[in-house]
Amino acid sequence: MNRTTGTRPATPPKTVTPRPARRRGPRRHTHRDLAVLCVLLGLPILLDLALVWGPTLASVALSFTTWDGVGDIHWAGLNNYADLFADYPQFWPAVRNNLLWLAALGLLATPFGLLLAVLIDRGVRFSRLYQSTLYMPVVLSLAVVGFIAQLILSRDQGALNALLGRQDHPVDWLGDPDLNIWMILLAACWRHTGYVMILYLAGLKSVDPELKEAAAIDGANERQAFFRVVLPALRPVNVIVGVITVIEALRAFDIVYAVNKGRNGLELLSVLVTDNIIGEASRIGFGSAIAVVLLLVSLGFIITYLVQELRGEQRR
Amino acid sequence: MVHSPGSGPGGCAHRAARGVTRRSLLRGAAAGAGAVAVPALLTACGSGPGGGVTLGSNASDAVPKRAYADAFAAYEKKSKKDVKVNTVNHENINRYLQGTPDDVFTWFAGYRMQYFARKGLLADISDLWRGFDGFSDAVKKQSTGEDGKQYFVPYYYYPWAVFHRKSVFRTRGYEIPKNFDQYRALARQMQKDGLTPFALGDKEGWPAMGTFDYLDMRANGYDFHIALMRGEKSWTSPQVRQVFDLWRGLLPYHQKGANGRTWQEAAQSLQQKKTGMAVLGLPHPGQQFTVQNRADLDFFPFPEIDPAFGQEAVEAPVDGFLLAKKARNRAGAEDLLRFLATPQAELIYLKSDPNNVAVNSGAGTGSYDALQKKAVRLVSGARQISQFMDRDTRPDFASTVLIQAIQQFIGDPDDIDGLVNGIERQKKQIFAAD
Numbered sequence: 001m002n003r004t005t006g007t008r009p010a011t012p013p014k015t016v017t018p019r020p021a022r023r024r025g026p027r028r029h030t031h032r033d034l035a036v037l038c039v040l041l042g043l044p045i046l047l048d049l050a051l052v053w054g055p056t057l058a059s060v061a062l063s064f065t066t067w068d069g070v071g072d073i074h075w076a077g078l079n080n081y082a083d084l085f086a087d088y089p090q091f092w093p094a095v096r097n098n099l100l101w102l103a104a105l106g107l108l109a110t111p112f113g114l115l116l117a118v119l120i121d122r123g124v125r126f127s128r129l130y131q132s133t134l135y136m137p138v139v140l141s142l143a144v145v146g147f148i149a150q151l152i153l154s155r156d157q158g159a160l161n162a163l164l165g166r167q168d169h170p171v172d173w174l175g176d177p178d179l180n181i182w183m184i185l186l187a188a189c190w191r192h193t194g195y196v197m198i199l200y201l202a203g204l205k206s207v208d209p210e211l212k213e214a215a216a217i218d219g220a221n222e223r224q225a226f227f228r229v230v231l232p233a234l235r236p237v238n239v240i241v242g243v244i245t246v247i248e249a250l251r252a253f254d255i256v257y258a259v260n261k262g263r264n265g266l267e268l269l270s271v272l273v274t275d276n277i278i279g280e281a282s283r284i285g286f287g288s289a290i291a292v293v294l295l296l297v298s299l300g301f302i303i304t305y306l307v308q309e310l311r312g313e314q315r316r
Numbered sequence: 317m318v319h320s321p322g323s324g325p326g327g328c329a330h331r332a333a334r335g336v337t338r339r340s341l342l343r344g345a346a347a348g349a350g351a352v353a354v355p356a357l358l359t360a361c362g363s364g365p366g367g368g369v370t371l372g373s374n375a376s377d378a379v380p381k382r383a384y385a386d387a388f389a390a391y392e393k394k395s396k397k398d399v400k401v402n403t404v405n406h407e408n409i410n411r412y413l414q415g416t417p418d419d420v421f422t423w424f425a426g427y428r429m430q431y432f433a434r435k436g437l438l439a440d441i442s443d444l445w446r447g448f449d450g451f452s453d454a455v456k457k458q459s460t461g462e463d464g465k466q467y468f469v470p471y472y473y474y475p476w477a478v479f480h481r482k483s484v485f486r487t488r489g490y491e492i493p494k495n496f497d498q499y500r501a502l503a504r505q506m507q508k509d510g511l512t513p514f515a516l517g518d519k520e521g522w523p524a525m526g527t528f529d530y531l532d533m534r535a536n537g538y539d540f541h542i543a544l545m546r547g548e549k550s551w552t553s554p555q556v557r558q559v560f561d562l563w564r565g566l567l568p569y570h571q572k573g574a575n576g577r578t579w580q581e582a583a584q585s586l587q588q589k590k591t592g593m594a595v596l597g598l599p600h601p602g603q604q605f606t607v608q609n610r611a612d613l614d615f616f617p618f619p620e621i622d623p624a625f626g627q628e629a630v631e632a633p634v635d636g637f638l639l640a641k642k643a644r645n646r647a648g649a650e651d652l653l654r655f656l657a658t659p660q661a662e663l664i665y666l667k668s669d670p671n672n673v674a675v676n677s678g679a680g681t682g683s684y685d686a687l688q689k690k691a692v693r694l695v696s697g698a699r700q701i702s703q704f705m706d707r708d709t710r711p712d713f714a715s716t717v718l719i720q721a722i723q724q725f726i727g728d729p730d731d732i733d734g735l736v737n738g739i740e741r742q743k744k745q746i747f748a749a750d
Binding site: 174280283 | 409410435715716720727741
């Protein structure tokens, strides 16, 4: 908008003056602009290259070598991968557990968190109490959740066997490889549910109540109003929750490590990487190969997500 | 604990890597040591003060930590020099030693020390050894690298044996078993008496290794066991299958759910008289027994299986100190090591941690309790001394293959074929990696 002022009475009053057209051709940047660009754009790019791309590419390169962290590096071709797929007994259980983890967080904890958020948002009694109780585990680190799980689930001295009155025939919640992953998933879901709930609560507060009213006037019942109107309106939150769920599932590590170092039924890809690289073992080539597998799995999800997002962007 | 393999932040990896090939490979990675180093970069790195000696200790449990502190305090008082102790997790020893390690650090004797000596990460202390007194030839051998030079200052050791409570054996009239048949018969009798014969907790992955070691040494002899650990014998051989077979026969007498139980819980069950025996090292039940109960704790050597080998081998891991090749204060570090090799220094430690025994024969046994004296007799009568599975073999093999294999065996003892085949395949890859 251009305000007419008393200093230019001759010009006829116009409500909108078009902005002077930009000069065509390449833009000119002053040195200052360039400096700002370098700092604001260049630095993050450099950091990104150094802290993300460098290590990633190094890991990929190292995965084709045998290196123990001390001596020279020898190329091993695809040997690490062949050994990994064929002769490493922990590998496939770890892949399976990672997928289980993803399924449990995505299909159980996330919908449950949404349900709790909706219930609390509708203002059930004591909703503030529920809200804080359910959110409490989120402030704990997963390692701490692991220690709590041990206090409850330990075979001989745990609370659960005592509560169930099974001291004479205790259930080995954490030592039985058919059972322990489910117990740990339960503990992980306990934390994840609160996380998801709080995100959805924030999202629900921002949904315009008029939308719901309009839906009601159009004759939608509550279910329809929720699934057809409210949930689509929550799309940005859905995306965030989805991303967080995938990240949490793929980087799961600390809880199983706290319980039994991720062995005997609790294997995860991240644990195998740690066992081989960070531990005393220093099988860096072999461990890198596992890390590359984890990277590929993650990339699968990242690419799917990006494609979806870009398509959605075009449609809008 | 002393053995537990695993991982934790303990290393500093920000030093430039050595070796041309590696450097060229990683040049593209601006982070220097690549993905591997990033977590380590974030951990604090201990840096020593100018004059004193820095010492990396992995003793984080209260009892040994205080005992070490007493010994170092005695040195500081005597020499008027500082010892700065950094409590570090040594699981990351490779990168710890390549980064900025402390001058002196705690470690274990045997193959697990030799492995790092071969990598060129340890300083040769043969000169110091010429001045040492009171160490037996067997101990010297355990402190010597493959190149014939000494790298290790032994400090204390603790034997593994079959622990039990005197009162339980007395009231029930149990006899100490000498051979494997008597051992099994005793287990059967205990079960009949409503007692779980063997306590076992293998959640950490290493406690059950001691049982394997003894079964193997008794059935196949020390030489076979050591050759197996060094990757020279096949895990699919009939000898190894026999070991797992013998073990499988004993497993029904063990506490159930061993993979979900810590060794502390196992030792407590022995203390509470819920279990009759436990194959453990001296400090393990030692730490779980109260002072009043300690007099009731006793042990006997693992029974004979093959008369050709008798009970001549004893598993007695030696803990001690190493000098890092990158030590900044070498003269000070050597002076400290010279002190730590004396019987006096060992006795100061043992005063606060009576669950071990001094290595130096010059250390008087006057202050020892009955258990320690018995431990000394057991080890001094041994013809061979082994260190422990995860100290007699490569660290990568022990921590990524054997721990998992033994846990798998405890969970499902019937698939011995699949088990030994899996171990052997992985062994070939790991031992071929050098």
